[in-house]
Amino acid sequence: MASSEEMPRVRRSLSTTRMEAFSDGVFSIAATLLVLDIAIHPPGTALEQVLHAWPFYFAYVVSFLTIGAAWLGHSQLTEGLTRTDPLLLRINLLVLLVVAFLPFPTKLVADAIHSNASERVFVTMYGLALLAIRILSFALDAYARREHLYSPPEAGEEQQDEPREVLPVLGGYLVAILIGLVLPRVAIAIYFGVALYMILFRALPRHPLRAHRSRR
Amino acid sequence: MASSEEMPRVRRSLSTTRMEAFSDGVFSIAATLLVLDIAIHPPGTALEQVLHAWPFYFAYVVSFLTIGAAWLGHSQLTEGLTRTDPLLLRINLLVLLVVAFLPFPTKLVADAIHSNASERVFVTMYGLALLAIRILSFALDAYARREHLYSPPEAGEEQQDEPREVLPVLGGYLVAILIGLVLPRVAIAIYFGVALYMILFRALPRHPLRAHRSRR
Amino acid sequence: MASSEEMPRVRRSLSTTRMEAFSDGVFSIAATLLVLDIAIHPPGTALEQVLHAWPFYFAYVVSFLTIGAAWLGHSQLTEGLTRTDPLLLRINLLVLLVVAFLPFPTKLVADAIHSNASERVFVTMYGLALLAIRILSFALDAYARREHLYSPPEAGEEQQDEPREVLPVLGGYLVAILIGLVLPRVAIAIYFGVALYMILFRALPRHPLRAHRSRR
Amino acid sequence: MASSEEMPRVRRSLSTTRMEAFSDGVFSIAATLLVLDIAIHPPGTALEQVLHAWPFYFAYVVSFLTIGAAWLGHSQLTEGLTRTDPLLLRINLLVLLVVAFLPFPTKLVADAIHSNASERVFVTMYGLALLAIRILSFALDAYARREHLYSPPEAGEEQQDEPREVLPVLGGYLVAILIGLVLPRVAIAIYFGVALYMILFRALPRHPLRAHRSRR
Numbered sequence: 001m002a003s004s005e006e007m008p009r010v011r012r013s014l015s016t017t018r019m020e021a022f023s024d025g026v027f028s029i030a031a032t033l034l035v036l037d038i039a040i041h042p043p044g045t046a047l048e049q050v051l052h053a054w055p056f057y058f059a060y061v062v063s064f065l066t067i068g069a070a071w072l073g074h075s076q077l078t079e080g081l082t083r084t085d086p087l088l089l090r091i092n093l094l095v096l097l098v099v100a101f102l103p104f105p106t107k108l109v110a111d112a113i114h115s116n117a118s119e120r121v122f123v124t125m126y127g128l129a130l131l132a133i134r135i136l137s138f139a140l141d142a143y144a145r146r147e148h149l150y151s152p153p154e155a156g157e158e159q160q161d162e163p164r165e166v167l168p169v170l171g172g173y174l175v176a177i178l179i180g181l182v183l184p185r186v187a188i189a190i191y192f193g194v195a196l197y198m199i200l201f202r203a204l205p206r207h208p209l210r211a212h213r214s215r216r
Numbered sequence: 217m218a219s220s221e222e223m224p225r226v227r228r229s230l231s232t233t234r235m236e237a238f239s240d241g242v243f244s245i246a247a248t249l250l251v252l253d254i255a256i257h258p259p260g261t262a263l264e265q266v267l268h269a270w271p272f273y274f275a276y277v278v279s280f281l282t283i284g285a286a287w288l289g290h291s292q293l294t295e296g297l298t299r300t301d302p303l304l305l306r307i308n309l310l311v312l313l314v315v316a317f318l319p320f321p322t323k324l325v326a327d328a329i330h331s332n333a334s335e336r337v338f339v340t341m342y343g344l345a346l347l348a349i350r351i352l353s354f355a356l357d358a359y360a361r362r363e364h365l366y367s368p369p370e371a372g373e374e375q376q377d378e379p380r381e382v383l384p385v386l387g388g389y390l391v392a393i394l395i396g397l398v399l400p401r402v403a404i405a406i407y408f409g410v411a412l413y414m415i416l417f418r419a420l421p422r423h424p425l426r427a428h429r430s431r432r
Numbered sequence: 433m434a435s436s437e438e439m440p441r442v443r444r445s446l447s448t449t450r451m452e453a454f455s456d457g458v459f460s461i462a463a464t465l466l467v468l469d470i471a472i473h474p475p476g477t478a479l480e481q482v483l484h485a486w487p488f489y490f491a492y493v494v495s496f497l498t499i500g501a502a503w504l505g506h507s508q509l510t511e512g513l514t515r516t517d518p519l520l521l522r523i524n525l526l527v528l529l530v531v532a533f534l535p536f537p538t539k540l541v542a543d544a545i546h547s548n549a550s551e552r553v554f555v556t557m558y559g560l561a562l563l564a565i566r567i568l569s570f571a572l573d574a575y576a577r578r579e580h581l582y583s584p585p586e587a588g589e590e591q592q593d594e595p596r597e598v599l600p601v602l603g604g605y606l607v608a609i610l611i612g613l614v615l616p617r618v619a620i621a622i623y624f625g626v627a628l629y630m631i632l633f634r635a636l637p638r639h640p641l642r643a644h645r646s647r648r
Numbered sequence: 649m650a651s652s653e654e655m656p657r658v659r660r661s662l663s664t665t666r667m668e669a670f671s672d673g674v675f676s677i678a679a680t681l682l683v684l685d686i687a688i689h690p691p692g693t694a695l696e697q698v699l700h701a702w703p704f705y706f707a708y709v710v711s712f713l714t715i716g717a718a719w720l721g722h723s724q725l726t727e728g729l730t731r732t733d734p735l736l737l738r739i740n741l742l743v744l745l746v747v748a749f750l751p752f753p754t755k756l757v758a759d760a761i762h763s764n765a766s767e768r769v770f771v772t773m774y775g776l777a778l779l780a781i782r783i784l785s786f787a788l789d790a791y792a793r794r795e796h797l798y799s800p801p802e803a804g805e806e807q808q809d810e811p812r813e814v815l816p817v818l819g820g821y822l823v824a825i826l827i828g829l830v831l832p833r834v835a836i837a838i839y840f841g842v843a844l845y846m847i848l849f850r851a852l853p854r855h856p857l858r859a860h861r862s863r864r
Contacts, residue, residue, distance in 0.1 A: 018452060018507040020234060025460025028241025029677075032249065032316040033464060040324070046337040050324075064316065068309040075234040090631055093500040100464045101492065108472070108482075121478040199306055236666060244673025245461075248681065248748040256756070262769040266756075280748065284741040291666040415738055450668060450723040457676025465680060522847055525716040532680045533708065540688070540698075553694040 019092060020078050026096040027071040030103060034060050034067075037107035041114070055113035062192045063106040067099060069198035070133055077141055080150040091143055095136045098129055105129050109188065123184035127177040130191060134173060138166055169194060235308060236294050242312040243287040246319060250276050250283075253323035257330070271329035278408045279322040283315060285414035286349055293357055296366040307359055311352045314345055321345050325404065339400035343393040346407060350389060354382055385410060451524060452510050458528040459503040462535060466492050466499075469539035473546070487545035494624045495538040499531060501630035502565055509573055512582040523575055527568045530561055537561050541620065555616035559609040562623060566605060570598055601626060667737060668726050674744040675719040678751060682708050682715075685755035689762070703761035710840045711754040715747060717846035718781055725789055728798040739791055743784045746777055753777050757836065771832035775825040778839060782821060786814055817842060 038056040040049040074095070108122035144150055172194045180187030254272040256265040290311070297304075324338035360366055388410045396403030470488040472481040506527070513520075540554035576582055604626045612619030686704040688697040722743070729736075756770035792798055820842045828835030 018456060018511070021237065021453065021456040022460050022503060022507075024234060024237040024241055025456055026464050028238050029245055029461055029464040030467075031312070032242050032245040033467070035246075035249070035316055035319050036252070036468070038317075038320045046328070046333065046335075050337055050341060060317065061313065064313050065309070068313070071238055072305060072309075075238075079234070089504060093497070093504075093631070096463070097493065097496050097500070100467055100496065101470075103467050104470045112478070117478065119478075121482055125482060199309070237669065240666060240669040240673055244670050245677055247744070248674050248677040251678075251681065251748055251751050252684070254749075254752045262760070262765065262767075266769050266773060276749065277745065280745050281741070284745070287670060288737060288741075291670075295666070415741070450672060450727070453669065453672040454676050454719055454723075457672055458680050461677055461680040462683075465683065468684070521720060525713070525720075525847070528679070529709065529712050529716070532683055532712065533686075535683050536686045544694070549694065551694075553698055557698060 016078060016081050016084050019084055019089060020075075023074060023078070023092060023096060024071075026100050027067060027074070030100045031064050031067045031071075033103045034063050034106055037103060037110060053114065056110040058188070058192070059106050059110035059113075062188065062195055063102055065195035065199055066130060066133070066191070067102065069195055070095075070099060070137060072199070073137055074140075077137075077144065081144060082151045083149055085147060085149065088140065088143060088147070088149060091136065091140045095133065095140060098132045098136060102129055102133070113185065113188070119184035120181055123180040123187050124177060127173060127180055127187060127191065130194075131170070131173045131177065134166075134169055138170075169198060172197070232294060232297050232300050235300055235305060236291075239290060239294070239308060239312060240287075242316050243283060243290070246316045247280050247283045247287075249319045250279050250322055253319060253326060269330065272326040274404070274408070275322050275326035275329075278404065278411055279318055281411035281415055282346060282349070282407070283318065285411055286311075286315060286353060288415070289353055290356075293353075293360065297360060298367045299365055301363060301365065304356065304359060304363070304365060307352065307356045311349065311356060314348045314352060318345055318349070329401065329404070335400035336397055339396040339403050340393060343389060343396055343403060343407065346410075347386070347389040347393065350382075350385055354386075385414060388413070448510060448513055448516050451516055451521060452507075455506060455510070455524060455528060456503075458532050459499060459506070462532045463496050463499045463503075465535045466495050466538055469535060469542060485546065488542040490620070490624070491538050491542035491545075494620065494627055495534055497627035497631055498562060498565070498623070499534065501627055502527075502531060502569060504631070505569055506572075509569075509576065513576060514583045515581055517579060517581065520572065520575060520579070520581060523568065523572045527565065527572060530564045530568060534561055534565070545617065545620070551616035552613055555612040555619050556609060559605060559612055559619060559623065562626075563602070563605045563609065566598075566601055570602075601630060604629070664726060664729055664732050667732055667740060668723075671722060671726070671740060671744060672719075674748050675715060675722070678748050679712050679715045679719075681751045682711050682754055685751060685758060701762065704758040706836070706840070707754050707758035707761075710836065710843055711750055713843035713847055714778060714781070714839070715750065717843055718743075718747060718785060720847070721785055722788075725785075725792065729792060730799045731797055733795060733797065736788065736791060736795070736797060739784065739788045743781065743788060746780045746784060750777055750781070761833065761836070767832035768829055771828040771835050772825060775821060775828055775835060775839065778842075779818070779821040779825065782814075782817055786818075817846060820845070 038053065038060055040053045040056075042049065044052060105122060105126040109119065109126045111117070112119040112122045172190060176187040176190035176194070179190065254269065254276055256269045256272075258265065260268060321338060321342040325335065325342045327333070328335040328338045388406060392403040392406035392410070395406065470485065470492055472485045472488075474481065476484060537554060537558040541551065541558045543549070544551040544554045604622060608619040608622035608626070611622065686701065686708055688701045688704075690697065692700060753770060753774040757767065757774045759765070760767040760770045820838060824835040824838035824842070827838065
């Protein structure tokens with residue numbers, strides 16, 4: 001009994017530990033660096049400046065929640081891994097490359113909305129970055145499935161069919177990118193909605209039964 | 217004996233580990249990014265510039281101690297967890313969202329005090345951010361209690377009634393926000409006092425007896 | 433059987449754990465700070481500004497992949513360690529000192545390509561930083577070998593002769609630094625190629641057999 | 649035998665783990681943020697600009713090595729801990745508060761040397777920050793000794809008398825601060841020397857015998 005409870009720890013490779021540590025580092029730093037993009041600008045009273053900076057707060061929240069949702073999905077994925085392999089680590093590096101890039105288009109979008117400037121290009125760039133994070137995250141998951149890197153499902157446990165869940169998120173991003181070419185602010189609202197959707201509905205534990213059993 | 221000592225490690229879920237890693241990342245980065253807000257400005261001799269920058273040092277210390285106190289409370293909370301659940305992870309993301317935001321109002325407040333500018337709005341924003349961190353931290357704790365995510369109290373261990381401790385901190389913040397509308401510098405002094413209070417008096421171990429027993 | 437599987441965890445010293453934590457911190461922060469170097473500049477339409485900023489994206493990708501490859505190599509190295517010693521920790525600090533420095537020449541190179549300015553000096557500085565990371569990483573590995581800090585190779589496991597692998601990378605860097613004195617943009621292309629080479633071909637697990645065995 | 653080897657892991661409290669994680673975060677971020685202070689300035693050719701920026705590189709190296717030495721000492725300290733207590737966590741927060749502050753005086757010193765400006769004030773501030781890091785680190789160690797938070801020395805193990813080692817470092821800092829009031833550049837050279845001294849001679853394992861025994 002005691003030894004079966006320890007199994008998950010023992011079976012996890014050290015590579016998994018460091019993959020998680022490096023990934024947690026990039027996710028948390030990218031999320032925290034977003035604050036450096038927030039700025040207030042004259043003219044106006046202090047109150048006006050603070051209120052007119054709403055696009056910066058909004059873009060901060062959308063990007064933070066998107067990174068948070070990506071981190072939730074990533075932590076569920078790595079939790080199910082029994083081992084890593086060289087290609088998985090490389091796909092993971094690509095995910096992190098785009099996650100770490102996100103503060104840049106976030107800043108462009110917020111700047112553009114704030115100054116009523118040409119938002120379309122920046123919003124499209126932002127949408128493409130979000131889309132890339134999702135596609136690469138799905139690739140990470142698909143590769144781990146194909147190579148049997150996950151721990152096998154236990155009896156009574158339902159194996160989730162991840163790709164079917166993917167469609168609403170990918171579809172939402174594609175629609176938003178197209179809409180953003182005409183109505184960039186509507187696209188930003190959709191990105192916010194998708195982030196909320198992923199935070200609220202997608203981020204469920206992959207193996208709820210086993211999780212509860214091994215933790216009580 | 218040996219196996220009972222290992223219990224706390226074995227019972228902790230991997231989700232808890234990554235929740236802690238991501239949270240530690242955000243807390244430590246937000247605390248360290250505060251230094252980027254510190255700046256000296258002409259005119260004046262070097263000594264005058266350094267001394268006149270006191271609002272930046274003061275705001276740095278207040279925000280660092282506030283984040284430090286929030287981290288202390290957070291580490292005590294997660295230490296008592298036997299497992300996490302999806303909603304707990306989401307409330308935690310909200311806590312981190314506001315913690316990671318803190319460098320921005322910190323900078324506004326320090327800039328404003330330094331240039332004798334309209335401080336009230338910025339100090340109010342700062343106070344609201346501090347208040348949000350506390351309320352969300354309490355929500356995290358309350359949810360973990362309600363869902364029985366903490367390890368059960370052992371015999372001879374006093375169960376702390378957290379909500380009663382909450383009142384002086386929340387009350388202090390509310391009073392300071394109101395005072396800040398008229399006397400912003402007094403409000404900042406109160407925030408410093410609350411941070412010291414939390415560091416000095418609130419940050420006691422939740423389970424002092426068990427903690428000592430399992431560690432010796 | 434169970435106890436032999438646990439061996440790798442038990443034999444690893446705590447120093448190794450913190451060496452990894454600090455290193456993961458520096459690697460992930462340096463990689464994520466690279467995004468702060470990306471900027472767009474007038475004049476031009478938004479689309480022109482975004483497209484003309486390609487040197488920043490390219491430099492971001494080259495440096496991110498280089499840091500990623502260095503991290504992959506570093507994680508394989510520390511995974512094989514059974515213990516650390518004081519000199520290993522110091523060589524490691526030197527590796528990290530240069531890794532953490534990389535965002536600075538990255539920015540210089542991107543700025544220079546973007547403004548068609550004197551690239552040669554900056555590209556040379558960038559190449560020297562990349563070369564230093566590799567030489568110090570090899571020194572870290574060579575020292576760990578000489579001091580027998582790695583776990584001994586098991587039966588049936590081929591001991592890799594690291595120094596032979598080193599030559600293409602070091603040679604590529606040296607050639608690129610010389611070429612960069614005349615054709616700086618060609619040098620940057622070589623650095624990109626070397627980063628891809630390291631990501632794609634060098635980052636193989638040191639002990640593939642043992643890794644798989646202990647993880648299943 | 650196997651269980652005695654596991655002892656150090658089992659006896660370590662979870663608080664120690666998070667204290668290390670948060671501390672590693674602050675140390676590695678502060679060390680990596682130093683790169684943001686490096687800048688080149690016109691006029692001059694690219695080569696002149698890069699060479700004239702030597703004070704930035706030098707200050708980067710001095711501060712990075714100082715933080716690295718402080719991290720080495722900190723990791724040795726926490727490795728010997730069997731448990732933490734609330735006051736130790738608070739003293740640790742003070743250490744981190746000053747470590748995270750270091751990028752600011754580092755920038756001031758480098759800027760001042762670069763522009764031949766009034767260095768004395770900035771160099772004094774820098775020296776006081778270094779002195780504070782050392783004094784607080786010693787306080788952390790002294791408190792852990794007084795409260796018996798360290799694992800007891802084993803037979804055949806020599807108990808180090810830390811305070812005697814302290815004198816050359818504290819003395820070096822005090823002398824450098826005084827010298828810096830007249831000859832600021834000499835003081836910077838001393839800080840570099842002290843950082844090298846701490847890296848090269850002080851950072852020896854506290855418990856060399858036990859360390860080797862438990863790791864082989």
